[in-house]
Amino acid sequence: MAQSTMEASVEKFVYDFEEGNRDLKDLLGGKGANLAEMTNLGLPVPPGFTITTDACREFLKTGRPPEGMDPQVGEHLAALEAKMGRRLGDQHDPLLVSVRSGAKFSMPGMMETVLNVGLTDRSVDGLAAQAGGDERFAWDSYRRLIQMFGKTVCDVPGEEFEHALDDAKRAAKTKDDLGLDAAALKALVRTYKELFREHTGRDFPQDPREQLDLAVSAVFRSWNADRAVLYRRQERIPTDLGTAVNVVAMVFGNLGADSGTGVAFTRDPATGEPGVYGDYLANAQGEDVVAGIRNTIPLQELAGKDQKSYDELLKIMAKLEEHYRDLCDIEFTIERGKLWMLQTRVGKRTAAAAFVIATQLVDEGVIDLDEALRRVNGAQLAQLMFPTFDLSQEPEQLTRGVGASPGAAVGKAVFDAKHAVAMAKEGEQVILVRRETNPDDLPGMIAAQGILTSRGGKTSHAAVVARGMGKTCVCGADDLDVNLHKGQFTVDGHVVSEGDVISVDGTTGRVYLGEVPVQPSPVVQYFEGTLDAEADPLVSAVHRILTHADGGRRLRVRTNADTGEDAARARRFGAQGIGLCRTEHMFLGERRSLVERLILARTAEDRDAALEELLPLQRADFVELFREMRDLPVTVRLIDPPLHEFLPPLEDLAVKVAVAEERGQDPGHDKDLLDAVRRMHEENPMLGLRGVRLGLVIPGLFAMQVRAIVEAAAQVDGAHPEIMVPLVGAVQELETIRAEAEKIIGEHDVDVKIGTMIEVPRAALTAGDIAQAADFFSFGTNDLTQMGWGFSRDDVEGAFFWRYLELGIFGVSPFESIDRDGVGRLVRIAVDEGRAARPELHFGVCGEHGGDPESVHFFHEVGLDYVSCSPFRVPVARLEAGRAAVAEQSTSDTR
Ligand code: ADP
Ligand code: MG
Ligand code: MG
Numbered sequence: 001m002a003q004s005t006m007e008a009s010v011e012k013f014v015y016d017f018e019e020g021n022r023d024l025k026d027l028l029g030g031k032g033a034n035l036a037e038m039t040n041l042g043l044p045v046p047p048g049f050t051i052t053t054d055a056c057r058e059f060l061k062t063g064r065p066p067e068g069m070d071p072q073v074g075e076h077l078a079a080l081e082a083k084m085g086r087r088l089g090d091q092h093d094p095l096l097v098s099v100r101s102g103a104k105f106s107m108p109g110m111m112e113t114v115l116n117v118g119l120t121d122r123s124v125d126g127l128a129a130q131a132g133g134d135e136r137f138a139w140d141s142y143r144r145l146i147q148m149f150g151k152t153v154c155d156v157p158g159e160e161f162e163h164a165l166d167d168a169k170r171a172a173k174t175k176d177d178l179g180l181d182a183a184a185l186k187a188l189v190r191t192y193k194e195l196f197r198e199h200t201g202r203d204f205p206q207d208p209r210e211q212l213d214l215a216v217s218a219v220f221r222s223w224n225a226d227r228a229v230l231y232r233r234q235e236r237i238p239t240d241l242g243t244a245v246n247v248v249a250m251v252f253g254n255l256g257a258d259s260g261t262g263v264a265f266t267r268d269p270a271t272g273e274p275g276v277y278g279d280y281l282a283n284a285q286g287e288d289v290v291a292g293i294r295n296t297i298p299l300q301e302l303a304g305k306d307q308k309s310y311d312e313l314l315k316i317m318a319k320l321e322e323h324y325r326d327l328c329d330i331e332f333t334i335e336r337g338k339l340w341m342l343q344t345r346v347g348k349r350t351a352a353a354a355f356v357i358a359t360q361l362v363d364e365g366v367i368d369l370d371e372a373l374r375r376v377n378g379a380q381l382a383q384l385m386f387p388t389f390d391l392s393q394e395p396e397q398l399t400r401g402v403g404a405s406p407g408a409a410v411g412k413a414v415f416d417a418k419h420a421v422a423m424a425k426e427g428e429q430v431i432l433v434r435r436e437t438n439p440d441d442l443p444g445m446i447a448a449q450g451i452l453t454s455r456g457g458k459t460s461h462a463a464v465v466a467r468g469m470g471k472t473c474v475c476g477a478d479d480l481d482v483n484l485h486k487g488q489f490t491v492d493g494h495v496v497s498e499g500d501v502i503s504v505d506g507t508t509g510r511v512y513l514g515e516v517p518v519q520p521s522p523v524v525q526y527f528e529g530t531l532d533a534e535a536d537p538l539v540s541a542v543h544r545i546l547t548h549a550d551g552g553r554r555l556r557v558r559t560n561a562d563t564g565e566d567a568a569r570a571r572r573f574g575a576q577g578i579g580l581c582r583t584e585h586m587f588l589g590e591r592r593s594l595v596e597r598l599i600l601a602r603t604a605e606d607r608d609a610a611l612e613e614l615l616p617l618q619r620a621d622f623v624e625l626f627r628e629m630r631d632l633p634v635t636v637r638l639i640d641p642p643l644h645e646f647l648p649p650l651e652d653l654a655v656k657v658a659v660a661e662e663r664g665q666d667p668g669h670d671k672d673l674l675d676a677v678r679r680m681h682e683e684n685p686m687l688g689l690r691g692v693r694l695g696l697v698i699p700g701l702f703a704m705q706v707r708a709i710v711e712a713a714a715q716v717d718g719a720h721p722e723i724m725v726p727l728v729g730a731v732q733e734l735e736t737i738r739a740e741a742e743k744i745i746g747e748h749d750v751d752v753k754i755g756t757m758i759e760v761p762r763a764a765l766t767a768g769d770i771a772q773a774a775d776f777f778s779f780g781t782n783d784l785t786q787m788g789w790g791f792s793r794d795d796v797e798g799a800f801f802w803r804y805l806e807l808g809i810f811g812v813s814p815f816e817s818i819d820r821d822g823v824g825r826l827v828r829i830a831v832d833e834g835r836a837a838r839p840e841l842h843f844g845v846c847g848e849h850g851g852d853p854e855s856v857h858f859f860h861e862v863g864l865d866y867v868s869c870s871p872f873r874v875p876v877a878r879l880e881a882g883r884a885a886v887a888e889q890s891t892s893d894t895r
Contacts, residue, residue: 010068013055014076017048022324027052029244031102034344041323043316043341047083048097048248049076051216053104056242059220070213077212077247084249089118089208092126096141096250098286099215101222103243106345108464109439110231111243112152112222114215115286116145116250118208137255139185140177144285146192146204149211153218156199164191176294178283212247219245227439230446231465236811251340253333254285258306261289261333264299264313266321269329269349270403270507272356272537276300276314279457285333290460295478309339320344325366326375327357348464350406351380355541362544369548370886376545377883378853378876383407384542385527385872387518389505395512398502399491401452401477403509404463408518409450409472410503413496415487417444424448431504433489435482436475437462445471450504452511454480454489472506527573527875546875549882550574552889555859556866557877558633560846562586564624570871574878577632577720578625579778579868580846583705584639586621587614587646595646599680600672604699611704618705622712626719633720635778635846635868636709637757638702638737640726642690644680647673686783686792691727691757695737706741713750722753724778729760731769738773755842758830759783767830768837776842777834778868779827781849785814788823815848818855828862835863844868853880860884 020028020036028036032050039045051073058066081087086095096118101111119127119142128138147165150156165177168188172180180188196204205211222228223243232239253261264278278299281289289296303310313332316339320328329347333340349357358372367375389395389408411429414420417440420432424447432448434441436455445451445465450472453462457476466473482489487498494513496502503516525531526539533543558579559570567578587595594614601607625634647653653674660667667674682688695702706723713719723741728734734756745752756773758764759780767777786793793815801813810819818824827845834841844866849855851873859867860881869877 011054011066012072013052013066013069014072015050015052016076016079017045017050020050025104026241027054027244029053029102029104029246030106030345031100031343032244032246035246035248037323038320038341038344041319043319044339045341046249046251047080048246049080050102051245051247053242053244056220056223056244057240059217060223060242065213065217073212073216073247077209080247080249088212089120089123090126091122093130094118094123094126094208096127097212098246098248098250099212099219100246100248101219101243102246103223103237104241105235105237106348107228107231107235107237108348109290109461110222110228111225112219113286114145114148114152114218116141117149117211117215118250119145120206120208120211122206123208131252131255134255135182136180136185137252139182139189140180140254141252141285143185143189143192146189146196149204149215150192150196150199152222153214154196154200156196160195160199161192164188164195178294216245216247219243227442230442231439233805233808233811239808248342251333251335251338251342252285253281253335254283255336257282258337259333259335260284260302261286261331262296262299262302263289263329263331264317265327265329265347266317267327267353267357269327269347269353270406272327272349272353272360274360276317290456295455296457306334306337309334309337312339316341322366325361327353351376351383352406352538354380355384355545356537359541359544369545370552370889372545373548373552373879373883373886374890376879378856378880381523381542381546381879382873382876384523384538385521385875387524388507388521389503389512390517390519393517395503395514395516398494398496398511398513399477399479401454401474401480401509401511402457402463403505403507404457404460404475405451405466405471405473406507407450407472408503408505408507408516409448410501410515410518411449412499413452413489413502414444414448414498415482415484415489417441417447419498420444421447431502433480433482434462435484436460437465450474450506452477452480452502452504454478454482466506472504474504474506474509474511477509477511528569529572546574546879546882549879551882552885553860553878553881554885555856555864555877555881557874557881558635558844558846558866558868559871559874560850560868561625561871562621564628566871567625567628570874571628571632573871573874575632575871575874576866578629578634578636579844579850579866580724581625581634581636582640583618583621583636584641584645586618587639591617592646595643596673598698598701599643599647599676607698608700611700615704615708618708619712622709622721623715626712626716626721629720630716630718631720633722633753635722635724635755635776635844636705637724637726638692638695638705640691642680642682642685642688643694643698644677644682644685647677647680650674650677650681653677684792686786692725692733692737693727695725696733702737703740703744706744710745710748710750710752713752714748719750721750722755722776724776725754725756726780727760727783728756728758728770729762729766731766731773734770734773753842757783757846758827759787761787761826764826764830768833771834771837771841774834774838774841776844777830779830779843779845779864780847781818781823781827781845781855782815782847784826785819785823788826789814789819791815812854817852818849818858820858824858824862827859831862831864851877856880857884857887860888 017036017039022033022037025033028050098115100113124142128135147161151158253259260282262280279296281296327347331343354376358375361367411431414430429449431450432444433452453475462475480489503512556576558577559575560580561567562585598610656670657667713721753775755776757780758777843864846868850867851869
């Protein structure tokens, strides 16, 4: 351990691996914290130290390393040199190090790492001598350093090095970098150094410490690389965390056939099955194994090559899984028969594996069900509800690769990330097809329905990133011959060109020609009751965890439904009532003409006659809903949208009328409609005559709806109707409607609650008053967001939200996840003041936020009684409501 001579007042920016542990991820990043943890477990980790995220944040602020950092790096480096018995870049016996990024949250391949730091024109000979005179190895290591250093530290375009490497291989008549001998590599180093000088205006640095310092700064800066920024936005990782830097003594997997490098999982990350899963590549360094440069072998085959290392690796994997109580992934290198651990972390996994592993660990007695619930989430459950391919028509299978991230994706093949983005913008569904992906493909991967690669395994870049995003991915389909220049791939005599439709199954790894129809997932079949909970391990895992969530949650979950069919499905999915029935949906189809009559009515009699005809239709709708939701509450919202939405568009009518007049015919009804549309035109219909305002202006409209509700309730045993008035901003509005409704309710022997939506900011701010006239509040967070921000939803998302997201004004659209600070504050005020004024008041939320995982946690925290969401979101909301309760539990435990 480094003897620190710092004064107490200077912050500690550097930690030896012996000084850290896995709980220090904020400070040391995930990689550094886990390297420290493994070191302290006594596992074979090459020695090294970690520079903190604090130092990175300071650096990014000022552009310089913070005061005190450099001397501390010096001390820790000296200690490392002493431990290794070698000096960094020494001419005769050099110590080399890697300089590796590592943030709190894993961002695979998004930031930079430089290997072999310390190699110079002089120490390269020392390295060869160290390796028993292996010149090829030494020069291969040197060219890798110049390449990585040039690209990441000095922004030399990476392709330039790639091209030079290709040229060298061509000259040596070899396809493989192993075919380059020492002389060829020496020449390549010369070319690389020229490229370096050409692009940077200086020679490749020959001072090892300067190399180290420049590499550290470059890793700091890589936190803000475009692709890292994009990845964080996609994964909702905060932008201000910074990365730590790990300086690790190099070990070499490129020292010949008894050396190599690999990656592994302690269980199958796709299914959760225990076993040995990984890839190994002999005589290779670092990224070679994930970059798909050469074909890897399955980890099991290492047993035949190096039984001792293999056995040790399995023992370590078991130890790690026991220690972390979870699936781990690891990176390792074997240097001449000696195993070294280079990285571990709790591994990313598919949604299915998350559920299966969590319940397996419960059965193994490693964790309890609360912990299992913490380890899954609503986004994963939503993904498991995606449909799968229906293969009954026996579609033509093109090939089979590795099912790396599940799902059924159909789209047009594209071979370039930019094309993928452009086509997706046009509304096309695309499948990104590549040999392998790299971080520059990220925008294309986001835009695509699915990803198909011809190289790499479950641990390749494509696989890891796709799994993280929940995107369908098949990789390593190695009989695909992908020709990026021609924009096509060939397989088994088929040519698939850009624009041809293919179907990709990320669960089985199968790829089909054309569009394959999709069918419901087993999890949905289980919810529907057509599949038994014990039918398969995944369904049973979902069943157990969801049942546990139901037992612990405080929030009830209702659904938004306007038809008996939706209500019935939602009930099967676990809905505990209807939180929002949109009655305007009942005015569509042939009933539209009745609404037209209502709008065109010239006299009270005409109007009443139209309402009279609507009444039995509405009543029948409600009877059906109440029956499906017997014994559960059904909240019916009185008509909300502006009435002109029920009339034909102005242009259509204007044309019809003009044509009729042209022909000398009487436009009749169309002319009346046209006049009505013109009369009712509004500049801002969302802020116009709608909601409660309609009820106050059009006599008899709300009364008809209330009557239909009450009469239906009187007919159905176990009906629990709740009448909800939309768009209220002042208590007087609600009082007027309430008085009218109570008269009708009083004529029947039914119990009907009357409440209001809280969706106008004024309603939230005067909730104490409004509570006096309400039995319940239901937050309409779509309108509340729209009016709280002053965003016209239909306009803004396409017009400028991309820019707001880019600038980080918000990390995710406030229509997707509730804006806790602003709109959420309105919700809080309304809950607090409403409850203070009327303790028995009930609170819920309807609108899309009710099914959004993040938002559900917020609604739990502010103390709502229920959320309401679309039928397919009901299981997601149940799970998240349970997780919110468990999360609250664990914070109060530690307090
Ligand atoms: P990433 O975060 O992208 O995985 P890493 O920092 O893990 O980047 O490093 C990239 C590759 O280099 C990995 O394969 C890793 O195992 C290898 N590597 C890193 N440090 C060393 C080292 N000291 N000796 C040998 N290989 C190393
Ligand atoms: Mg790594
Ligand atoms: Mg609304």
